[in-house]
Amino acid sequence: MAAVADDGFRVLDEEALVEYIKATPALRAQLGEQLDGLTIKEVGDGNLNFVFIVIGSAGSLVIKQAIPYVRCIGASWPMTKERAYFEALALKEHGRLCPNNVPEVYHFDRAMSLIGMRYLKPPHIILRKGLISGIEYPLLAQHMSEYMARTLFFTSLLYHSTSEHRQAVAEFCGNVELCRLTEQVVFSDPYKIAQYNHWTSPYLDHDAEALRTDDTLKIEVADLKSMFCERAQALIHGDLHTGSVMVTSDSTQVIDPEFAFYGPMGFDIGAYLGNLILAFFSQDGHANKDNDREEHKRWILRMIEETWNLFHQKFVSLWNENIDGHGEAYLADIYNTPELRLLVQKKYMTDLFHDSLGFGAAKMIRRIVGIAHVEDFESIVDESKRASCERRALDCAKTLLKERRRFETICEIISVVQDFSAH
Amino acid sequence: MAAVADDGFRVLDEEALVEYIKATPALRAQLGEQLDGLTIKEVGDGNLNFVFIVIGSAGSLVIKQAIPYVRCIGASWPMTKERAYFEALALKEHGRLCPNNVPEVYHFDRAMSLIGMRYLKPPHIILRKGLISGIEYPLLAQHMSEYMARTLFFTSLLYHSTSEHRQAVAEFCGNVELCRLTEQVVFSDPYKIAQYNHWTSPYLDHDAEALRTDDTLKIEVADLKSMFCERAQALIHGDLHTGSVMVTSDSTQVIDPEFAFYGPMGFDIGAYLGNLILAFFSQDGHANKDNDREEHKRWILRMIEETWNLFHQKFVSLWNENIDGHGEAYLADIYNTPELRLLVQKKYMTDLFHDSLGFGAAKMIRRIVGIAHVEDFESIVDESKRASCERRALDCAKTLLKERRRFETICEIISVVQDFSAH
Ligand SMILES: Nc1ncnc2c1ncn2[C@@H]1O[C@H](COP(=O)(O)OP(=O)(O)O)[C@@H](O)[C@H]1O
Ligand SMILES: Nc1ncnc2c1ncn2[C@@H]1O[C@H](COP(=O)(O)OP(=O)(O)O)[C@@H](O)[C@H]1O
Ligand SMILES: [Mg+2]
Ligand SMILES: [Mg+2]
Ligand SMILES: [Mg+2]
Ligand SMILES: [Mg+2]
Ligand SMILES: [Mg+2]
Numbered sequence: 001m002a003a004v005a006d007d008g009f010r011v012l013d014e015e016a017l018v019e020y021i022k023a024t025p026a027l028r029a030q031l032g033e034q035l036d037g038l039t040i041k042e043v044g045d046g047n048l049n050f051v052f053i054v055i056g057s058a059g060s061l062v063i064k065q066a067i068p069y070v071r072c073i074g075a076s077w078p079m080t081k082e083r084a085y086f087e088a089l090a091l092k093e094h095g096r097l098c099p100n101n102v103p104e105v106y107h108f109d110r111a112m113s114l115i116g117m118r119y120l121k122p123p124h125i126i127l128r129k130g131l132i133s134g135i136e137y138p139l140l141a142q143h144m145s146e147y148m149a150r151t152l153f154f155t156s157l158l159y160h161s162t163s164e165h166r167q168a169v170a171e172f173c174g175n176v177e178l179c180r181l182t183e184q185v186v187f188s189d190p191y192k193i194a195q196y197n198h199w200t201s202p203y204l205d206h207d208a209e210a211l212r213t214d215d216t217l218k219i220e221v222a223d224l225k226s227m228f229c230e231r232a233q234a235l236i237h238g239d240l241h242t243g244s245v246m247v248t249s250d251s252t253q254v255i256d257p258e259f260a261f262y263g264p265m266g267f268d269i270g271a272y273l274g275n276l277i278l279a280f281f282s283q284d285g286h287a288n289k290d291n292d293r294e295e296h297k298r299w300i301l302r303m304i305e306e307t308w309n310l311f312h313q314k315f316v317s318l319w320n321e322n323i324d325g326h327g328e329a330y331l332a333d334i335y336n337t338p339e340l341r342l343l344v345q346k347k348y349m350t351d352l353f354h355d356s357l358g359f360g361a362a363k364m365i366r367r368i369v370g371i372a373h374v375e376d377f378e379s380i381v382d383e384s385k386r387a388s389c390e391r392r393a394l395d396c397a398k399t400l401l402k403e404r405r406r407f408e409t410i411c412e413i414i415s416v417v418q419d420f421s422a423h
Numbered sequence: 424m425a426a427v428a429d430d431g432f433r434v435l436d437e438e439a440l441v442e443y444i445k446a447t448p449a450l451r452a453q454l455g456e457q458l459d460g461l462t463i464k465e466v467g468d469g470n471l472n473f474v475f476i477v478i479g480s481a482g483s484l485v486i487k488q489a490i491p492y493v494r495c496i497g498a499s500w501p502m503t504k505e506r507a508y509f510e511a512l513a514l515k516e517h518g519r520l521c522p523n524n525v526p527e528v529y530h531f532d533r534a535m536s537l538i539g540m541r542y543l544k545p546p547h548i549i550l551r552k553g554l555i556s557g558i559e560y561p562l563l564a565q566h567m568s569e570y571m572a573r574t575l576f577f578t579s580l581l582y583h584s585t586s587e588h589r590q591a592v593a594e595f596c597g598n599v600e601l602c603r604l605t606e607q608v609v610f611s612d613p614y615k616i617a618q619y620n621h622w623t624s625p626y627l628d629h630d631a632e633a634l635r636t637d638d639t640l641k642i643e644v645a646d647l648k649s650m651f652c653e654r655a656q657a658l659i660h661g662d663l664h665t666g667s668v669m670v671t672s673d674s675t676q677v678i679d680p681e682f683a684f685y686g687p688m689g690f691d692i693g694a695y696l697g698n699l700i701l702a703f704f705s706q707d708g709h710a711n712k713d714n715d716r717e718e719h720k721r722w723i724l725r726m727i728e729e730t731w732n733l734f735h736q737k738f739v740s741l742w743n744e745n746i747d748g749h750g751e752a753y754l755a756d757i758y759n760t761p762e763l764r765l766l767v768q769k770k771y772m773t774d775l776f777h778d779s780l781g782f783g784a785a786k787m788i789r790r791i792v793g794i795a796h797v798e799d800f801e802s803i804v805d806e807s808k809r810a811s812c813e814r815r816a817l818d819c820a821k822t823l824l825k826e827r828r829r830f831e832t833i834c835e836i837i838s839v840v841q842d843f844s845a846h
Contacts, residue, residue: 232653
């Protein structure tokens with residue numbers, strides 16, 4: 001068994017984990033008190049943490065443990081294990097607001113930075129892998145728009161009183177180290193020479209350099225970074241890419257909100273849509289003589305369109321249903337006519353659309369030239385083919401980021417994506 | 424002596440105050456240990472708190488005590504006395520950053536909500552009263568621009584790391600009740616029918632009603648309110664009107680930051696400039712055959728112009744001096760050419776200018792139709808004359824608020840103010 005640190009923390013290996021489970025009533029109960037012959041498998045494929053699947057004869061669960069550094073880099077890049085506390089908080093809060101799309105938390109141990117949660121059983125797979133395989137998920141847009149609409153609406157000032165809001169904001173200010181990681185890898189490193197930056201070289205050497213000398217782009221990125229650092233609009237997931245979503249044909253589950261904090265809503269919406277756009281641009285790299293992927297590309301574009309449109313519709317519906325609630329952004333006796341309500345909603349949703357495009361594009365860029373790439377592209381073995389997919393995505397992202405304010409509808413975005421795909 | 428509440432708090436009268444001082448070493452020391460025959464005078468003219476001037480034979484000081492309700496309304500409007508804690512924090516932080524323009528804090532007692540600070544001796548008077556009397560202060564623009572530039576710059580992400588910033592933001596989230604008071608009286612009540620709203624009636628009845636049906640204005644006000652509630656840009660004073668500044672011909676002291684929190688910088692700059700504009704519009708009401716106030720009006724306009732221009736200059740200088748510091752908004756190796764630096768600074772300052780105009784105008788409006796008016800207008804006895812001054816100020820404010828984004832320089836604002844004054 002691993003040594004116990006002063007603060008009660010120790011990294012659990014499989015053996016130690018069994019002991020831990022046996023000593024923890026909430027976990028025992030989840031396994032139906034049948035603790036003999038547990039199967040334990042570490043499946044953490046992420047960059048940061050350990051994830052164990054625990055299967056017994058009468059139940060199952062997942063244990064996620066944060067360690068005090070970035071797993072994929074090592075102890076040389078320390079990272080607070082307190083992130084597990086914020087992940088647990090966010091799982092519970094988002095789970096309360098959207099129980100159908102967030103795994104239940106069975107147990108949280110702050111000293112151990114350890115979360116026990118529902119095991120998302122097969123055929124659940126990571127959405128990114130499904131998209132790479134060319135699988136379609138008929139309920140995906142419904143579910144993801146529902147998740148984003150509910151978690152963002154109910155944690156914003158459209159629903160919160162300012163007292164509730166500031167208290168929650170203060171609590172999540174504690175997750176500053178994870179915010180700093182995002183600030184660095186999304187808003188800074190791609191625009192400078194940085195140790196861990198990499199790209200499909202030499203193909204994209206000029207493209208990467210062009211980012212570092214693009215003044216217009218850098219000015220816009222500064223704006224987005226300020227918004228990320230200063231604007232406490234809602235409790236966002238903070239890392240809502242397609243690798244944080246597990247899916248089957250009828251279930252969609254959002255995991256891994258360890259970057260959660262009160263930030264701009266557009267960061268979540270953009271992360272998700274931006275990663276769908278990356279998936280789209282990667283398809284040509286996965287095409288072969290049996291499958292040209294054209295149908296899958298069309299399906300992804302439909303997903304993007306439907307997700308935003310359904311999000312828009314659901315979000316505005318929640319707003320209308322709660323118009324006389326305790327939310328304090330737009331008091332009912334000031335915004336007191338149907339026309340005025342329409343006007344403020346239109347403005348709010350348009351601003352949110354522009355924010356989402358900006359953040360989404362920034363997330364696309366960083367996945368092509370920054371520290372952490374996406375499997376969608378990485379799994380394209382032919383480097384020249386990969387680079388040409390990546391370049392289209394990068395050029396598209398630059399346009400979306402710089403010109404985001406001229407777009408009004410998601411249809412226009414689909415056209416832009418198609419144009420870059422045809423180049 | 425007043426009864427002691429459970430939490431150690433009791434409201435001090437003059438007698439109890441003497442006992443308190445005698446028992447408090449930091450205050451005794453300030454009075455040179457000469458504690459016989461102290462003169463004590465309560466001078467609180469504000470809406471919220473008690474302020475005592477304490478003069479002994481070998482020293483002097485001011486004691487400010489917060490009570491758990493709004494003084495000018497009474498116990499029916501409770502208001503946390505914890506505001507004194509945030510006032511003391513802000514006095515100390517702003518005092519550290521700009522010691523020449525903030526009174527020194529000698530002592531703070533959280534349980535008693537009591538601050539001991541430097542007595543700003545005569546001829547210090549409240550700036551608002553000086554402006555009403557037609558007095559000119561040759562160093563005012565220098566001092567106020569210095570105060571605003573230093574307090575705002577050094578508490579923003581232009582100077583802070585994001586770690587420092589989020590920690591400070593979290594702390595000041597605790598001042599939520601005072602923020603709520605601002606939200607209500609500045610961004611809500613003037614745009615609806617509200618209990619304590621009043622105006623120079625019947626003259627301004629239609630003007631007040633027009634505010635409540637002005638959709639364009641309400642949409643812009645919602646934007647400002649969101650920024651106030653969501654954007655943690657810098658540690659702002661939060662109540663920086665001309666009644667929070669004490670002056671002599673060579674000293675300028677900013678008092679009363681009990682509304683301090685991390686909010687938009689433009690809220691402070693706007694409060695101050697907006698109150699100067701109110702002072703300007705009130706002058707016609709104070710003109711008489713001996714003094715037409717035209718010269719004083721020109722001086723106030725020069726003040727407005729110089730304050731913004733000096734602020735701009737000092738703020739950008741601080742930025743340039745700290746370009747290689749630990750501020751994280753614009754990293755030196757990304758914003759790495761003089762041209763790019765100029766571009767981002769221009770954008771930042773223009774956005775700040777627009778924010779300041781918006782907030783300044785909102786503060787003007789609320790002083791004419793809301794709960795708390797300003798002596799500048801209130802001291803004009805002739806109601807019809809007062810109403811006509813107020814109407815010009817109100818119309819000017821509406822234009823500034825709605826059209827703020829079309830202005831680039833403070834000169835243009837001076838012209839707008841002059842135009843409305845000539846109507
Ligand atoms: N509740 C769960 N049920 C099933 N598998 C899970 C669950 N949580 C995580 N996983 C698996 O573990 C992987 C890593 O989990 P994740 O929370 O994303 O960790 P990290 O923060 O290190 O990225 C996921 O990609 C998924 O395959
Ligand atoms: N340090 C001081 N020196 C001299 N007078 C002061 C001082 N602080 C406050 N005052 C006087 O007390 C009045 C009320 O103080 P203020 O801090 O503005 O209280 P409030 O929060 O109730 O508005 C001021 O207008 C000023 O006349
Ligand atoms: Mg993950
Ligand atoms: Mg993670
Ligand atoms: Mg005051
Ligand atoms: Mg007053
Ligand atoms: Mg005050």
